[in-house]
Amino acid sequence: MINKQSNVYTIVYITAMVIVVGAALAFTSMALKDRQQENAQADKKSQILQAVHVTTSRATVIADFDKYITAQLVVNDKGEDITGEDAFMIDVAAQAKIPASERKLPVYVCQLPDAGTKYILPLSGMGLWGPIWGYVAFNDDCSTIYGAFFDHQGETPGLGAEITKPAFTDQFPGREVFKGNEFLPIEVVKAGQKPLNPKVDYVDGISGGTITSKGVGAMFDNCLSPYRAWLEKTGKTLGNI
C-alpha cells in the first residue's frame, strides 16, 4: 500500500494531474480552434453588416458580406491609402491605443441595392467592465451617419448593455460629423441635457449606464478623429460636402 500522505506521493500526483489536465485542455483548444476562429470571423462580418441594417444568419453571413462589402481599404490619418494590409484582420482595439498618426484605419465600402454607397468605420473603446466596440456607417457625403452598431464584452445587463439595443443605436442615423468646416464626432450626453458646444450633434446616453455611455462618446472621439482627413477627401472628391 502506498502512503498517500507522503510528500513524494503528493508531488507525483499533482505533476501527473497537471500533465493530464494540461494535455486535455491543449487538445480541446487545438481541435476546436478552426471552428472558433470561423465563428469569430463570421460574427465580426455580421456585426459590420448590422451597421448598415443588414441582418443575416450564421449560414448566409459570409455570402452576404461578400455581396454587400465591395471593397476594404486601409488608410492613415492623412487620408492616404496604405497598401498591402488586410483591413479585416486589423486589430482595431490595439490600433485605438496608439497615437493617431501611427494608426492603420480600416474602411469597409458597402454597396446597398436600395440605399447606395456606405462607408463603414470600426470603433473600439472601454465601457465600465471591459471593452466595447462598434461599427458606424456613413452615407456617401461622408458626414451623415446611416447606421450604427455597438457591442460589449461584459457591461451590466439592463444598464450599460443597453448600448446594443435599437432604443440606443436608432438615435444615430441622420446625425452629422461635419458642421461647416468643423469636424465634431457625435457626443453622448445624459438624457435631457445638451453638450457644451451647441453645434455638435448628440444622442442621449443610458440612465444607469453612465460610464458605458461616456465610453461610447469617447470611442467616437478617439476612433473617428483620425478618419477626418479621409472623410473630408472622399466627401470632396464626390462633391458632396
Next chain:
Amino acid sequence: MADKISNKQIFFNPFSKDNPVIVQVLGICSCLAVTAKLEPALVMGISVIAVLAFSNVIISLIRNTIPTNIRIIVQLVVVAALVIVVNQLLLAYAYDVSKQLSVFIGLIITNCILMGRLEAFAMGNKPWPSFLDGVGNGIGYALILVIVGFFRELLGSGTLMGFQVIPQCAYDAGYVNNGLMILPPMALIVVACVIWAHRSINKDLQEK
C-alpha cells in the same frame, strides 16, 4: 454514514428542504450577478448543472487516490478544467450563447456550491449517487436563479426572455419600470423574500 439516505432523497432534497441557495446560502454571489435577465439566469443554471454533475463524478471516481492535504487544489483543477472545456465547446458550437454568457461561464469556477458539493459529498460517495447529488443541487440552484431572474426582469425591464410582457398601455397610463430591480442589491432582497416565503411554508427549517 449512519442512516443511509436513498438516491431519491439525494436527488430531490436539494430542490427544497436542502436547497443550496436558500437553505445552505451558497452561491449567492453568482445569484446576484446573472439574474438581471431571465435568459442568462437560465443558461447559467444549465451550465452549473452540467459542470456540477461531471465534476462530482470525476472527483468521486478519483476520491480514493487524492492526497488529503491537496484535495481542495485537486477539486479546483477539475472544476476549472471542466469549465474551460465547456467554454471552448460553446465557442465552437454555440457561439451566440457563449457570447451572451461571456464572463458568467468563468464565474462557475468560483461558485461556492461546486466546492461545497465536491468536499461534502463527492469525496465520500460512489460515482452514481454523486452524479445525482450534482444534478439535484444544480437544479436546486437553477430554480432559485430562475425565480429571482423572473421577478427582476419582469419588474425591472417589463420583459421576459427579452419579450415585452407589460403592455404599452400600462406605460401610457403612467406605469414605470423599477430601475432598482436591475441593480444587484435587489437580487439580495428578492432572494431574502424567497427565503422568507420558503421558511414560512417549511416550519421545520425555522430556527428557535
